[in-house]
Amino acid sequence: MPEAEIRKVLVANRGEIALRVIRACRALGLGAVAIYSDADRAAPHVRAADEAYRIGPGPAVESYLRIPAVVDAARRSGADAVHPGYGFLAENPEFAAACAEEGIRFIGPPAEVLARCGDKAETRRAARGAGVPVLPGTESLDDVGAAAEALRLGYPVLIKAAAGGGGKGIHRVPRPEDLLAALRLARGEARASFGDDRVYLERWVDDPRHVEVQIAADGRGEIVHLGERECSVQRRHQKIIEEAPSPALTAPLRDAMGRAAIAAARAVGYRNVGTVEFLVDGDAFYFLEINARLQVEHPVTELVTGVDLVAWQIAIASGAPLPLGQHQIALRGHAIECRISAEDPSAGFVPWAGRVEAVVLPGGPGIRFDGALDPGLEVTRFYDPLMAKVIAWAPTRPEAIARMSAALSEMIVTGVPTTIPFHRWALRHPWFVDGAYSTRFVDLEWPRRAPRDLPLAAVAAAVLAYRDDHRVPLLPPQASGAWKAAARREALS
């Protein structure tokens, strides 16, 4: 497509990322159009936009994943571009193609690049061809083929969804007898998440780190990298804390991975902003996949580079060259992101649906809050439980950890359980403090945290009951002397 100015952007997403993109539109002076499902009628992103279009009922397949409805909203609003955010239609080549057919710019890679990156097995092949190291693994295969190939690769083996992303459809298989059940789960998840149940196998690495490199390509042959993000703190194969730079990389390793990321991006003809994921095992690194979208954790890169990645996406989509060359990109300080999700960390991080009652947000120097989190927010089972991200920047890593700890101790969310207690634990853990952790950190160490304190829980429960029985208001300013009054009442009763 020729160069053309973008004036109005339809944001084909919801939640915190929709707000993030709307903010970028505001900063650039562009119009912002929201879409919403029935479940999101009162959601923050709807209220933040200039225009909003209802696109269907709550379930994502009937709303945010329905290409004709989204394209129709774009056409009706007169938007000249669509930003897909992450998840939903962000990496769907049919959606990118449908936008292009309507003459609407898709703010992301072209359809053919999305199709290439969406086939993880094909991307692996392309990266290997470009001299980028990859892990031993297979193409997409059926269950019979999987049994044979798993034996060849050796157990434990990892099942991955070919159309994968976001940790969905990934299963570690410890023994041959677990393979069929794991394949069934992986295919079920892949079908539900991506409408595509193809899976492939990859060799399991025991204690790896997950490090990804942010790249940007203008489609004119210019590709730069913007440093890496360390994403090894994961639960359910999903990232929960990310930081930039990675405390594990030496300068030569960082340089080698940056060049490998650019080579992999070039091999698939990448265009726009994207992420090249690697597995790091000591001094060795292996290409995993290219995420052809803006990542959830993009803010840590923004804070250490000073780049607005959404603004870059829009600029590249409009046909402009990259705003900066490689030699102009410098990393400054350290950034950490904690994902605040409606989950119960004490019960296997199980997602929770419910209504957020009250919210107290953190603040202070170097604290950025990206969230769609208001009192009254309904967390529904239709969508991902991610509500917000807290990002801390400081000149050094220890200062960034300290700022983040302080921010999280200020933050309150009531009505649903959140990952905040997990983060407060993780930020104090010696492995995290030393930067010496792998993707097994949460699985190994979270169950070993301080045990449940049943007497203290009983004390708390009894205080709640006592407050009920004696009608102690507890709320300031009545709280002052409230217990004394309760004692008087108790004495009289």
Added chain:
Amino acid sequence: MTTYLVRVGADEIEVAVEPVGDALRVSVDGRAREVDAAAVLPGWYSLVVDQAPHDLGTLPRVAAPGASTEKAGGQRRWTMVLDGYTYDVAVARGGRRHAGPGGAGRAAQGLEVRAPMPGLVVAVLAAEGASVIAGQSLVTVEAMKMQMELCAPAAGVVRKVHVTSGAEVSGGQVLITIG
């Protein structure tokens, strides 16, 4: 002084509460603690227990629709968030002799496999009358695009399958009873 019997999971703990000055003296197993409590926000409290501050959150109870959650059988129930753990607690007024029949009745009804969250039943993997072993997959549920296999907590016979594939279930809803 007010005495409570607090049930946390399988544990029953007797707690005595009495106001002392501006605070409460709360005794568990003969150990007294000074507790100062303040409401911060709806559903959020600050407890200072022997000078150590703790945040205490209360969550809406996860329960099957129609079930009475508050003061059922003279008990009050809360789901509390405390120091990174979530506790389901039931509190009855009085000591052990006042304990309600709730816990005892449960064993006679058999083991219940419940939905951990609201979601969709993707597959029912066991039929009524089937013998199952501990850890055997019984139901696959899906929520927020994640599938989870719910397993038998112990060996037994499937007494009742309460749901069918494709059913929408709420958090805490009983899916299968094992006898």
